[in-house]
Amino acid sequence: MSMKINQDQIVPSRWQRIIFDCRRGQGHLFSYLMNRFRWHGYPRMRYTGRLPDHVDVEISSVCNMQCPMCYTTTEEYKKKVKRTLMDLELFKKIIDQCAQEKVFSIRLSLRGEAFIHPNIVEMIGYAKQKGICEVSTLTNNLALTPEKFEEVMKAGLDWLTISFDGTGETYEQIRKPAIFTESYKKIMDYKKIKERNHSVKPVIRIQSVWPAIEKDPEGFIELFKPYVDEIVSNPLVDYLHKDSEIEYESDFECPVLYQRMVIGADGIVLLCSNDEMCDYPIGDTNLESLTNIWQGKKLRKARMYHRQHRGVQKMVPCRHCYLPRKTETHIVNTGQRKLNVEKLKGRTDEIGK
Numbered sequence: 070m071s072m073k074i075n076q077d078q079i080v081p082s083r084w085q086r087i088i089f090d091c092r093r094g095q096g097h098l099f100s101y102l103m104n105r106f107r108w109h110g111y112p113r114m115r116y117t118g119r120l121p122d123h124v125d126v127e128i129s130s131v132c133n134m135q136c137p138m139c140y141t142t143t144e145e146y147k148k149k150v151k152r153t154l155m156d157l158e159l160f161k162k163i164i165d166q167c168a169q170e171k172v173f174s175i176r177l178s179l180r181g182e183a184f185i186h187p188n189i190v191e192m193i194g195y196a197k198q199k200g201i202c203e204v205s206t207l208t209n210n211l212a213l214t215p216e217k218f219e220e221v222m223k224a225g226l227d228w229l230t231i232s233f234d235g236t237g238e239t240y241e242q243i244r245k246p247a248i249f250t251e252s253y254k255k256i257m258d259y260k261k262i263k264e265r266n267h268s269v270k271p272v273i274r275i276q277s278v279w280p281a282i283e284k285d286p287e288g289f290i291e292l293f294k295p296y297v298d299e300i301v302s303n304p305l306v307d308y309l310h311k312d313s314e315i316e317y318e319s320d321f322e323c324p325v326l327y328q329r330m331v332i333g334a335d336g337i338v339l340l341c342s343n344d345e346m347c348d349y350p351i352g353d354t355n356l357e358s359l360t361n362i363w364q365g366k367k368l369r370k371a372r373m374y375h376r377q378h379r380g381v382q383k384m385v386p387c388r389h390c391y392l393p394r395k396t397e398t399h400i401v402n403t404g405q406r407k408l409n410v411e412k413l414k415g416r417t418d419e420i421g422k
Contacts, residue, residue, distance in 0.1 A: 089299040092272045093228055097202045104173045104202075112324030115376070119360050120170040123329040125342055126163055128155045128192060129181035130334040134209050135245050136234075137421035138278065140308040140345050141180055149346045150180070155334045157188050159355065163332060164196050166359045174203035179331060180345055184212040190220045197225035205271075207232065211247050215258040222262065226271040231256070234420075235281030236292060243281060243420060253292075260296040272298040278305050279410060280418045287403040304412050306391045308345070311422060316414050321393040322375045330363055338362050340371060344386035 094101030107122050131152045132141045140146050167175060175196055177183045183206045186192070196204045205228035221229075233252065234243040241249055259273060275293045279302045282289040286302070293300050307315075323341070331339045332354055333347060340349035349371070352362030362368070374380045380387040387393060395414040400407055412418065 085299065089272060089274075092269050092298055093203070095269050100173065100202050107173075108328055112322075112327040115327065115372070117327055117363065117372075120167070120172055120363050121327065121329050122173045123176070124163070124167055124172050124174075124359070125176045125179050125329060125331040126155070126160065127179035127181065127332060127334045128160065128177050128183055128186045128189065129153075130179075131181045131185055132209070133182050133185060133211050134247070136209075136243055138243075138305065138308060140310075143309060145310075145346060146180075149348075150333075151335045152181070153334050154186050155336070157191070159336055160188075160192055161195060163354055163359065164199050164201065167196075167201060168199035170360065172201065174205065175201055177204070177206040178208070179333070179342065181334065182209055182212055184208050184217065190217075190224050193221055193226050194224040203227045205229065209244065209247070210252050210255060211244075213255065215255060215262060218255075218259050219262050219266070222266065222268055222271060228274070229271040230274045230276055231297075232277070233275050233293075234277045236289060239281055256293065256296050274299040274301060276301045276303060278303055278420065279412070280305055280420055283401075283410075283418070286401065286408060287405055302410075304391070304396070304410075305416065305418055305420065306413070307389070307416060309422075310389055312416060314415055315388075316395040317381050317393045318395055320378050321380065322378065323380055323387070323390075323392060325392070326368065326372050326375060330359065340368075340384065340386050341390075343390040343392065346386075348385040 090101075091098070104122055111118070111122075130150055131154065132139070135142055164175070177189065177192065183189060193204050204226055206226070207230045210231050210233065232244075234240060237249050240252070241247065244252070256273075256275070263269070273296075275297050277289065282302060290300050325341045325343070329342060331342050331344070333339055336354040337347060337350050338352040338354060339347050340351055349367070351367040351371075352365060354362070371380070371384060374383045381393050391413060396411050397414050399410045399412060401410050
């Protein structure tokens with residue numbers, strides 16, 4: 070059985086990842102270590118529990134950028150996905166259920182930009198008050214300001230991932246309409262705010278797609294190293310669904326169906342974090358409880374397909390997903406370190422294609 074545990078491709082050393090994990094788990098380190106055991110162990114045991122350890126609660130399906138490799142710019146997305154902000158009362162209802170079932174972590178982002186939501190500070194504070202150990206979100210850094218960063222820090226945000234594809238002109242071509250110097254200065258300001266408040270949290274991860282930094286990965290690392298907790302790169306994924314000749318792992322079984330529940334901004338529960346077009350909805354949190362959805366027929370059927378290694382054949386999101394695809398690893402020597410760069414087999418490294 071081939072069961073990939075989805076994770077980002079680490080650019081720095083493994084030692085730096087350990088440091089990052091210690092900072093990320095600060096304040097609840099034992100619970101965090103148990104969470105990591107369950108995250109990797111439950112898929113192998115095919116154990117579901119009443120709810121997963123992690124729930125993605127998308128508070129915005131609207132984005133304020135036009136990135137060439139992103140599905141949110143496509144007509145398919147505009148046609149299929151309701152672009153909206155999550156209702157605050159629905160959010161609280163979801164968090165109440167997560168807290169009751171002792172869900173370890175929630176993430177406030179998926180397809181859109183979380184910091185567009187006017188209630189994000191209140192949402193973070195509510196989740197922390199209810200006892201959620203780890204609250205995180207992803208941002209493109211455009212709507213986030215140093216002032217807002219300080220607010221979410223004080224509200225209890227544990228982990229912030231910032232998508233930052235390349236530097237200079239490369240960054241500005243990809244991350245329109247952001248300006249590189251402005252975005253980079255914000256990163257430096259966040260570090261100052263944390264130091265001024267003697268705060269380790271939120272830990273900050275910078276992530277980039279590999280093609281945006283492949284000409285000078287060492288320069289990219291050195292640029293951000295003084296200001297953030299971790300720097301990673303990701304393979305260029307076929308989010309635009311343009312690849313025609315795809316090689317899949319023959320015995321792939323998806324771990325995500327045991328790791329996390331994904332709730333869209335309208336309250337509809339997606340099959341997984343890679344079902345960005347909501348092609349396989351499994352429930353509606355406006356009408357059903359989270360536990361009923363997690364244990365429901367549609368998700369049980371999806372898990373059965375994957376146990377039979379037929380997920381790709383039976384479900385559209387799985388055919389488009391990067392996890393079942395065969396990969397190849399390339400060794401890149403930067404002069405100071407060797408990087409293991411994973412790429413999807415047969416996938417072009419040209420952004421926007």
